[in-house]
Amino acid sequence: MTAMHPTTLDLFADDALEQQPRDEQIGEQSWVLRGFALPVIDKLLPALDGILAAAPLRHMMTPGGFSMSVGTSSCGALGWITDRSGYRYSAVDPLTGKPWPAMPEMLSELAQAAAQRAGFADFHADSCLINQYVPGAKMSLHQDKDENAYAAPIVSLSLGLPAMFLFGGFSRSDKSQRIPLLHGDMVVWGGVDRLRFHGVLPIKPGQHPRLGERRINLTLRVAG
Numbered sequence: 001m002t003a004m005h006p007t008t009l010d011l012f013a014d015d016a017l018e019q020q021p022r023d024e025q026i027g028e029q030s031w032v033l034r035g036f037a038l039p040v041i042d043k044l045l046p047a048l049d050g051i052l053a054a055a056p057l058r059h060m061m062t063p064g065g066f067s068m069s070v071g072t073s074s075c076g077a078l079g080w081i082t083d084r085s086g087y088r089y090s091a092v093d094p095l096t097g098k099p100w101p102a103m104p105e106m107l108s109e110l111a112q113a114a115a116q117r118a119g120f121a122d123f124h125a126d127s128c129l130i131n132q133y134v135p136g137a138k139m140s141l142h143q144d145k146d147e148n149a150y151a152a153p154i155v156s157l158s159l160g161l162p163a164m165f166l167f168g169g170f171s172r173s174d175k176s177q178r179i180p181l182l183h184g185d186m187v188v189w190g191g192v193d194r195l196r197f198h199g200v201l202p203i204k205p206g207q208h209p210r211l212g213e214r215r216i217n218l219t220l221r222v223a224g
């Protein structure tokens, strides 16, 4: 190949950038949708603040008696909880004694659009789990299996500081893919991949321009 004129090179560089796949397939029915939520995040953040004012983040206790490193809350008809008696969904927030805050329409629409893009039509989440990670907080490898049925995918939205997401196989000891997740990225896993192990490595210290020293992950589910 002969040397190219610099402007030709620049053109090639732009083309290469534009052709970079924004959807990354990480499993047979699992996708990372890079930046998918960016267009709506500015409208979403005030709604999230309202939810967390009504249903504050708290460090829940695992059945084994450990306090989780993430701060947790929920919105939607059902919220995921854990305490000494086990993991489950509840229609009432045990901290406030009230129903969980409603799921913002914009959030369920975003999740539905992400699911659709990943090949799952008619995703209507009835639960959104909110996990806040400060530097050092992590999520050990686990399966999401407290939902009543597994027909619907899990749809995850990452906000704030970056995270290294672990996407494993069907047994805890299977090797995990390491997937960096940034503000605005979404991950969808369902179908044959619905019960894959996943987790998050300890969050590294840092400051995010919108969220400060934290990462917030929302996972939308059909739980009931």
Ligand code: SIN
Pocket: 129, 131, 139, 156, 163, 165, 198, 199, 200, 217, 219
């Ligand atoms: C979760 O598995 O519920 C959280 C995943 C994440 O924080 O990205």
Ligand code: FE2
Pocket: 142, 143, 144, 198
């Ligand atoms: Fe999970």
